[in-house]
Amino acid sequence: MRMITTIFxxxxxxxxxxxxxxxxLAAGSAAHSGHAxxxxxxxxxxxxxxxxxxxxxxDIDDLRNGRGWGLAKAAELNGMPGPVxxxxxxxxxxxxxxxxxxxxxxxxxxxxxxxxxxxxxIEREARLERAFANRDIDGAKLKALLSDIAATRGELRFVxxxxxxxxxxxxxxxxxxxYNRLRGY
Numbered sequence: 001m002r003m004i005t006t007i008f009x010x011x012x013x014x015x016x017x018x019x020x021x022x023x024x025l026a027a028g029s030a031a032h033s034g035h036a037x038x039x040x041x042x043x044x045x046x047x048x049x050x051x052x053x054x055x056x057x058x059d060i061d062d063l064r065n066g067r068g069w070g071l072a073k074a075a076e077l078n079g080m081p082g083p084v085x086x087x088x089x090x091x092x093x094x095x096x097x098x099x100x101x102x103x104x105x106x107x108x109x110x111x112x113x114x115x116x117x118x119x120x121x122i123e124r125e126a127r128l129e130r131a132f133a134n135r136d137i138d139g140a141k142l143k144a145l146l147s148d149i150a151a152t153r154g155e156l157r158f159v160x161x162x163x164x165x166x167x168x169x170x171x172x173x174x175x176x177x178x179y180n181r182l183r184g185y
Contacts, residue, residue, distance in 0.1 A: 001062075005151050009107060016042060017068070022082070038099060041095040050127075051126075052122070052125050052126050052129045053129060054125055054128070054129070055125055060122055063118030063121055063156075064109040064115070064118055064122065065112035065115065065118070066110070066115040066118060067084075067114075068082070068084065068148050069160075070158075071153075071156060071160045071161070072157075072160040072161050072163070072164050074161065075164030075165070076164065076183075076185075077079055077185060079176065079180050079185065080164045080165070080167070080168050081167050081168060081171070081176060081180070081183075082160070082163050082164040082166065082167055083103045083104075083106045083107035083110065083163050083167050084107060085119050085179070085183065086103055086167055086171070086179060087100070087103055087107060087140075088105065089179060089182055089183075092178065092182055093171070093175045093177065093178050093182070094178075095171075095175070099170050099171070101166060102170045105161070105169055106163055106167060106170075108165040110159055110160065110162070113158060113159045114159050114160065117152060117155055118144050118156060119158040120148065121152045121153060121156060124145070124148050124149045124152055127145055127148075128142075128145045128146070128149065131136045131145060143159065158161050
């Protein structure tokens, strides 16, 4: 019995010694995080210098040029390809000349609608930005501005998702399967 007690005490000692540095680190870290004068930057730090705070330069470029801006993920990630990436992978997918022509026509039609809607969305976000910057906003104006932004964004999303509805009809099931594999889905 005495030997078991000795082994047990030795095990507790080893565990205590082994964990001491971890406990010291944790205590130091906790003390440091509460130390006055050390603050963590807000996730939006630096964005206050943007012309339109809610849109990055990449967002604005995507919207001006009719790019997807992630608005068609519901279709894309559920196996319904859109025209842009299908055209990018035309060789790997094995598109025929007639398929390329049809998909290019769908892409051109989508882009013709998406570009003006993207520009409108930028303008509407700029109005919201100005209203806050000038302190010229109240609840009613905010609601109206946000309704306009939401309507435009909804129309733009519809345009991009509709292109994903049209594209699969031009492709064979094997081409869609190849597309999804190449895209990593």
